[in-house]
Amino acid sequence: MKERYTLICGTNRKDAISLYITSLYQEILAEHGVQAGIMALHHLPHDFAFSALYENYGKNEAFNPYIDLMLNTDKYVFVVPEYNGSFPGALKTFIDGLEYPNTFRNKKGALVGLASSGHGASLALSHLTDIFNFCGMHILAYKPRLERIEQHFEGGKLINEKYHQMLRRQAAMFVTF
Amino acid sequence: MKERYTLICGTNRKDAISLYITSLYQEILAEHGVQAGIMALHHLPHDFAFSALYENYGKNEAFNPYIDLMLNTDKYVFVVPEYNGSFPGALKTFIDGLEYPNTFRNKKGALVGLASSGHGASLALSHLTDIFNFCGMHILAYKPRLERIEQHFEGGKLINEKYHQMLRRQAAMFVTF
Amino acid sequence: MKERYTLICGTNRKDAISLYITSLYQEILAEHGVQAGIMALHHLPHDFAFSALYENYGKNEAFNPYIDLMLNTDKYVFVVPEYNGSFPGALKTFIDGLEYPNTFRNKKGALVGLASSGHGASLALSHLTDIFNFCGMHILAYKPRLERIEQHFEGGKLINEKYHQMLRRQAAMFVTF
Amino acid sequence: MKERYTLICGTNRKDAISLYITSLYQEILAEHGVQAGIMALHHLPHDFAFSALYENYGKNEAFNPYIDLMLNTDKYVFVVPEYNGSFPGALKTFIDGLEYPNTFRNKKGALVGLASSGHGASLALSHLTDIFNFCGMHILAYKPRLERIEQHFEGGKLINEKYHQMLRRQAAMFVTF
Numbered sequence: 046m047k048e049r050y051t052l053i054c055g056t057n058r059k060d061a062i063s064l065y066i067t068s069l070y071q072e073i074l075a076e077h078g079v080q081a082g083i084m085a086l087h088h089l090p091h092d093f094a095f096s097a098l099y100e101n102y103g104k105n106e107a108f109n110p111y112i113d114l115m116l117n118t119d120k121y122v123f124v125v126p127e128y129n130g131s132f133p134g135a136l137k138t139f140i141d142g143l144e145y146p147n148t149f150r151n152k153k154g155a156l157v158g159l160a161s162s163g164h165g166a167s168l169a170l171s172h173l174t175d176i177f178n179f180c181g182m183h184i185l186a187y188k189p190r191l192e193r194i195e196q197h198f199e200g201g202k203l204i205n206e207k208y209h210q211m212l213r214r215q216a217a218m219f220v221t222f
Numbered sequence: 223m224k225e226r227y228t229l230i231c232g233t234n235r236k237d238a239i240s241l242y243i244t245s246l247y248q249e250i251l252a253e254h255g256v257q258a259g260i261m262a263l264h265h266l267p268h269d270f271a272f273s274a275l276y277e278n279y280g281k282n283e284a285f286n287p288y289i290d291l292m293l294n295t296d297k298y299v300f301v302v303p304e305y306n307g308s309f310p311g312a313l314k315t316f317i318d319g320l321e322y323p324n325t326f327r328n329k330k331g332a333l334v335g336l337a338s339s340g341h342g343a344s345l346a347l348s349h350l351t352d353i354f355n356f357c358g359m360h361i362l363a364y365k366p367r368l369e370r371i372e373q374h375f376e377g378g379k380l381i382n383e384k385y386h387q388m389l390r391r392q393a394a395m396f397v398t399f
Numbered sequence: 400m401k402e403r404y405t406l407i408c409g410t411n412r413k414d415a416i417s418l419y420i421t422s423l424y425q426e427i428l429a430e431h432g433v434q435a436g437i438m439a440l441h442h443l444p445h446d447f448a449f450s451a452l453y454e455n456y457g458k459n460e461a462f463n464p465y466i467d468l469m470l471n472t473d474k475y476v477f478v479v480p481e482y483n484g485s486f487p488g489a490l491k492t493f494i495d496g497l498e499y500p501n502t503f504r505n506k507k508g509a510l511v512g513l514a515s516s517g518h519g520a521s522l523a524l525s526h527l528t529d530i531f532n533f534c535g536m537h538i539l540a541y542k543p544r545l546e547r548i549e550q551h552f553e554g555g556k557l558i559n560e561k562y563h564q565m566l567r568r569q570a571a572m573f574v575t576f
Numbered sequence: 577m578k579e580r581y582t583l584i585c586g587t588n589r590k591d592a593i594s595l596y597i598t599s600l601y602q603e604i605l606a607e608h609g610v611q612a613g614i615m616a617l618h619h620l621p622h623d624f625a626f627s628a629l630y631e632n633y634g635k636n637e638a639f640n641p642y643i644d645l646m647l648n649t650d651k652y653v654f655v656v657p658e659y660n661g662s663f664p665g666a667l668k669t670f671i672d673g674l675e676y677p678n679t680f681r682n683k684k685g686a687l688v689g690l691a692s693s694g695h696g697a698s699l700a701l702s703h704l705t706d707i708f709n710f711c712g713m714h715i716l717a718y719k720p721r722l723e724r725i726e727q728h729f730e731g732g733k734l735i736n737e738k739y740h741q742m743l744r745r746q747a748a749m750f751v752t753f
Binding site for chain 3: 588589590618622623625626627629630631659660661662664665666667668669670671672676699703706707709710711
Binding site for chain 1: 234235236264268269271272273275276277305306307308310311312313314315316317318322345349352353355356357
C-alpha cells in the first residue's frame with residue numbers, strides 16, 4: 046500500500062520562512078513521486094489548546110479533521126523553528142491534542158530545524174526526538190539544521206545551496222526509511 | 223529587597239492533582255515565611271497562543287497581566303505533569319508569550335514533576351531545564367519526581383509521606399538558593 | 400545480504416545483570432534465526448582510553464579487532480545500565496575510539512536501559528539516542544527500561560515476566576526495522 | 577570560609593585548545609581574586625576506568641588524590657570539547673570514579689563548550705547538566721559555546737574577542753553564584 050505523507054509546519058506564527066521551507070520540501074518529495082499534504086499550525090482553531098484537548102478531546106469540529114489527518118499518515122516531516130531554546134509550544138500542544146497511542150506508534154518521522162542563531166536548533170530536535178520516540182515513532186537520524194536562516198533567505202527564496210542539498214539528502218533518505 | 227515568588231501550575235487542564243500540589247507547595251513556602259502567588263495556565267485566555275504571541279505580543283489585554291506577573295517575579299516554582307514524554311505544550315506556549323530576555327534572565331527556578339507512569343517526568347524536567355537555562359534562569363539541581371501520582375493521591379490529598387518530604391526538602395533548599 | 404548483529408554490554412563493570420540481559424537478548428534473537436555476537440566492554444584493554452584514541456587511533460593491536468567488529472556490524476543492540484544519571488562513561492569512550500563516520504552511519508540500533516532506581520534509565524537512553532543520531536544511526540523508538548532491576552533478578556535469572564515480554568517485543572520489532 | 581575552585585579540562589586528549597582555554601579561565605578567575613587549580617584528565621592513570629572504579633574504588637593510589645581533590649572543591653568549571661555529539665567519554669568515566677553522593681551534592685558548576693562544528697556543543701552541555709543535576713550540583717544557566725574553535729585559535733591564542741567576553745561574563749557570574 047502506498048505510504049501517506051504529511052508535512053507539518055511546526056509553528057503557528059504566520060512565518061514566511063518555515064512555511065516556505067515546508068513548501069520547498071513538498072516539491073522535493075514530489076520529485077520522488079511522493080504527494081505530501083501540508084499541515085500548517087496557524088490554520089488550527091485559535092482556542093484549540095482548551096477546546097480540543099483533555100475532557101474536550103473530539104469535541105471541536107474544526108479540530109477533528111486534523112486528528113484524522115495525523116492518524117491517517119504514515120510518514121511525517123516536521124519543519125521546526127527554534128523558540129526559546131526548543132521548538133514552539135504550539136507544536137507540542139498540537140501533539141497533545143492527537144489520538145494516543147495510534148497516531149505515531151510504529152510510524153516514521155523526519156525533522157528539520159530552523160534557527161536564527163548559529164547554534165542551530167539542536168536542542169529543539171533532541172526534545173522532539175524524545176517525544177516522538179516516547180510516542181513510538183522512529184526518527185530518521187539525519188536532521189538538517191538550517192542555522193542563521195534569515196541570512197540565507199532572500200526575495201522569498203532559500204539562497205544557500207548547501208541547505209538545499211541537506212534537504213534533498215534527507216528527503217532521499219526518508220523515502221526509503 | 224524581598225524576593226517575589228510565583229508558583230506555576232504547568233498544565234491548562236483543570237487538573238485536580240497538579241493544582242493540589244501547587245497549593246500544597248504554597249503552604250510549604252508559607253512555613254518559610256514566603257508568600258507566593260499561584261499562576262494557573264487554565265486561567266489564560268483560551269486563544270492566547272494566537273492572540274498574544276508574535277506580532278500580537280502585548281495586544282491581548284487579558285494576557286498582559288501575566289506578562290507583568292512573570293516579569294516581576296524573582297523565583298519560580300513550576301509544577302509540571304508529564305504529557306507525551308515531556309511537559310504540556312501549553313506551558314511552552316505560555317513561555318513563548320513572555321517578555322524576552324528579561325523575564326527569566328538571572329532569575330531562579332525550581333521544578334517538580336508529576337507522572338502517571340513509573341518513569342517519572344525525567345525527560346520533561348530535562349527539557350524544561352534546557353529551556354530555562356537558554357533563557358538565563360538557574361535551575362535548582364534537586365527536582366522531585368512524583369511518580370505514579372494517582373496511586374498516591376486519595377480523597378483530594380497527597381497520601382505519600384516520602385513525596386511530602388521531597389517537596390519540603392526542595393522548598394527548604396530553594397528559599398536559600 | 401544477511402544483516403550482521405552485535406550485542407554490546409554497555410558497562411566495563413563485570414556486572415552480572417547487564418551481561419545476563421545481554422545473553423538473554425542473544426537467545427531471543429536466536430529464536431528469530433539471528434546469530435548475534437556479544438561485545439563486552441570489560442574485555443577491552445584496560446588503558447584503551449589512552450592507548451587507542453586520538454593520536455593513537457589504530458595503534459593498539461588489542462583494540463583494533465573491536466574497531467573492525469563494530470565497523471562490520473549492521474545492527475546493534477546496546478544493553479545499558481544507568482550510572483550517575485546517564486550511561487557509563489566507558490561506553491562513550493568506546494564509541495570515541497571507533498572509526499568515524501563509517502561505523503554507525505546509516506546503521507540501525509536498539510537500546511535497552513537498566514536501572515537500580517525507579518526512574519529507569521530515561522536520560523541515559525535519551526543521551527545515547529542523541530549521540531547515535533549524530534553519528535547517523537537510526538534508533539528504534541521502543542526502548543525498554545528495566546527499572547529496579549535488582550528486585551527482578553534472582554538466582555541469576557530475570558524473574559519479571561513483563562520485562563521478558565518487553566525485550567521480546569523490542570527484538571521482534573528490531574529484526575524487521 | 578573561602579570557596580575552593582577547580583578547573584577541569586574535560587578531555588584526556590593532550591588537546592592544546594581545551595587546555596589553553598582552561599588556563600585562560602584560570603587567569604580570568606585570578607583577576608577576581610580566585611586561586612583555582614587545574615585538573616587535566618590526561619594526567620589520570622591510563623587504566624583508571626578499570627583499576628579505580630566499581631569494586632576497585634579507592635584501590636588505585638594514583639587515582640585517589642583526584643577523588644580527594646574533587647571532594648574538597650566547592651565550585652567547578654568544566655571546559656568540554658564536543659566529541660561524537662556529546663562530551664568525551666573519559667570525562668564521564670572520571671565522574672563515575674568519584675565519591676558519590678558527596679562530591680557534587682549542593683556544589684556549584686559552570687560549563688564551557690568547545691566545538692569544531694558550527695552547532696556548538698549544545699547537546700554535550702545539556703547532557704552534562706542532566707548528569708550534574710542528578711548528582712545534586714547546581715549549574716550556572718549561562719554556558720558559553722565556543723563554536724568553530726579552530727578558526728578562532730591562532731599562534732596558541734584565542735583570537736576571538738567575543739569569545740573572551742563570553743568567558744569573562746561567565747566567570748563574573750560564577751564567582752557570585
